[in-house]
Amino acid sequence: MSRFTADWLTLRERHDLAARNSNVLAAVAASLKSHPSVHVVDLACGLGSTTRALHAHLPARQHWDLVDNDPDLLTVAVNGDLGKGATLNAVQLDLSRNFEAPLGSTIDLIAISALLDLVSETWLHQFLRAVATHALPVYAALTYDGRTDLSPAHQLDAAIVFAVNAHQRTDKGFGPALGPSAASAAIAGFKWLGYSVVSGESDWIIGPDDRAMQNELLAGWANAARDLGTIPDAEIASWHTQRKAAVSEGLSSMRIGHVDFFAFPSSTR
Numbered sequence: 292m293s294r295f296t297a298d299w300l301t302l303r304e305r306h307d308l309a310a311r312n313s314n315v316l317a318a319v320a321a322s323l324k325s326h327p328s329v330h331v332v333d334l335a336c337g338l339g340s341t342t343r344a345l346h347a348h349l350p351a352r353q354h355w356d357l358v359d360n361d362p363d364l365l366t367v368a369v370n371g372d373l374g375k376g377a378t379l380n381a382v383q384l385d386l387s388r389n390f391e392a393p394l395g396s397t398i399d400l401i402a403i404s405a406l407l408d409l410v411s412e413t414w415l416h417q418f419l420r421a422v423a424t425h426a427l428p429v430y431a432a433l434t435y436d437g438r439t440d441l442s443p444a445h446q447l448d449a450a451i452v453f454a455v456n457a458h459q460r461t462d463k464g465f466g467p468a469l470g471p472s473a474a475s476a477a478i479a480g481f482k483w484l485g486y487s488v489v490s491g492e493s494d495w496i497i498g499p500d501d502r503a504m505q506n507e508l509l510a511g512w513a514n515a516a517r518d519l520g521t522i523p524d525a526e527i528a529s530w531h532t533q534r535k536a537a538v539s540e541g542l543s544s545m546r547i548g549h550v551d552f553f554a555f556p557s558s559t560r
Contacts, residue, residue, distance in 0.1 A: 437471025438548025
């Protein structure tokens with residue numbers, strides 16, 4: 292499973308939209324409600340899911356800089372329709388090398404979704420310093436935090452999840468990834484910099500009818516466990532087969548833990 296393919300991003304968007312924490316969204320909206328217009332930079336925008344999740348919570352006049360390294364994803368994202376008063380601008384950029392280029396003091400909000408768990412501690416610290424230099428508020432959504440609940444239970448679930456979480460900490464292109472510790476590390480870093488933070492859970496609730504989503508996740512987890520090499524392949528294959536059977540029979544459900552937060556300077560810019 293790759294979280295960067297168009298098919299995967301399309302499959303997960305419905306779950307992402309349902310999972311986004313309403314209290315965090317309300318805090319973002321309240322911070323910008325008096326603005327006649329807003330300038331948002333969406334880092335690692337993918338297909339533009341964050342624009343669709345956030346635009347209704349912002350003033351009608353909006354300009355979005357959509358930043359991603361994948362030109363095909365950017366083409367789809369920048370052609371989205373947010374209605375009258377909103378403009379979308381594509382910025383192709385490798386965020387592992389240069390995330391500071393789109394930042395500046397005229398920006399009203401930085402948006403990030405499903406990215407922080409992929410970055411390294413070094414990258415995060417550099418990002419925090421750059422954002423704080425310009426006193427920019429940050430809305431970070433859907434950061435995986437390692438909590439996973441599978442039903443019905445299987446005796447190998449805990450070992451598979453442990454392997455998946457360990458695999459999440461391997462290099463995803465930004466150096467050794469923070470993985471499940473990313474949200475807590477980012478929130479602590481913002482608070483240390485004097486920011487205020489509103490945070491809350493944004494878990495995927497994946498029901499028995501969500502077979503495609505479940506099967507994609509199961510395949511990704513099985514591959515991650517194999518890559519890590521701590522569980523015999525035969526045991527992983529047996530677990531995967533039994534899990535897929537439960538999905539096919541409409542007996543399987545999942546809850547996958549994520550965290551949303553809104554970090555903003557405590558003093559007015």
